Amino acid sequence: MAREQDDMLRRGIGMTSQRTRERLIQRLYEEGLSNAQVLEVIRRTPRHLFVDEALAHRAYEDTALPIGHNQTISQPYMVARMSELLLEAGPLDKVLEIGTGSGYQTAVLSQLVERVFSVERIKVLQDRAKERLVELNLRNVVFRWGDGWEGWPALAPYNGIIVTAVATDVPQALLDQLAPGGRLVIPVGSGEVQQLMLIIREEQGFSRRVLGAVRFVPLLNGPLA
Numbered sequence: 001m002a003r004e005q006d007d008m009l010r011r012g013i014g015m016t017s018q019r020t021r022e023r024l025i026q027r028l029y030e031e032g033l034s035n036a037q038v039l040e041v042i043r044r045t046p047r048h049l050f051v052d053e054a055l056a057h058r059a060y061e062d063t064a065l066p067i068g069h070n071q072t073i074s075q076p077y078m079v080a081r082m083s084e085l086l087l088e089a090g091p092l093d094k095v096l097e098i099g100t101g102s103g104y105q106t107a108v109l110s111q112l113v114e115r116v117f118s119v120e121r122i123k124v125l126q127d128r129a130k131e132r133l134v135e136l137n138l139r140n141v142v143f144r145w146g147d148g149w150e151g152w153p154a155l156a157p158y159n160g161i162i163v164t165a166v167a168t169d170v171p172q173a174l175l176d177q178l179a180p181g182g183r184l185v186i187p188v189g190s191g192e193v194q195q196l197m198l199i200i201r202e203e204q205g206f207s208r209r210v211l212g213a214v215r216f217v218p219l220l221n222g223p224l225a
């Protein structure tokens with residue numbers, strides 16, 4: 001990692017105790033997350049910079065927190081789990097993220113893959129996420145204000161696609177935009193009944209794995225100013 005970037009990330013440390021952060025990593029490890037690279041990135045990413053100051057003291061709890069506009073910053077466990085699933089078969093160069101939100105998952109991903117393309121429908125959330133990533137000197141991310149149901153066709157195909165809101169069905173556009181061997185990690189369902197799924201584009205068609213119950217805010221329709 002570039003020295004400058006390392007310094008920027010380190011600056012966040014100290015604002016909340018190092019011990020609290022270590023405790024989170026220990027907890028994720030005990031819950032079965034074993035990708036050392038993912039855990040290390042979570043350790044050094046200052047999650048408290050992605051929530052309101054009033055909530056900063058809770059930033060290293062393993063829970064989702066409100067970020068305004070009825071949205072939440074994803075739970076660290078889920079960020080780690082989805083990142084692990086994406087990377088399970090090896091490194092990725094192009095990853096599409098649907099639902100930038102606070103930009104926290106984006107920041108984690110940007111340190112694990114070559115390039116991230118991130119789509120968000122709420123303009124103000126996107127603007128704030130952009131600022132945070134610039135502040136952390138994470139430069140390999142491109143943002144788009146738009147509707148995630150459509151993916152980002154102009155830059156397709158992607159080796160990985162991650163959706164951080166629950167979809168009633170798997171969006172066809174996202175399947176279309178997966179490269180051969182590409183991996184899509186997506187919560188599917190509605191309300192209380194949601195399952196995390198891993199879908200892989202095989203030589204012929206797609207394979208699907210259901211990975212267990214999850215809880216996400218809904219993938220909505222259309223961009224919002």
Ligand code: SAH
Pocket residue numbers: 067071072073074098099100101102103104105106119120121122125146147148149164165217218219220221222
């Ligand atoms: N990973 C984010 C999670 C944000 S919550 C974080 O850790 O902060 C889910 C996000 O998906 C919200 O910001 C919401 O506005 C966005 N979203 C919902 N429907 C969408 C759609 N159709 N297209 C793009 N973004 C969408």
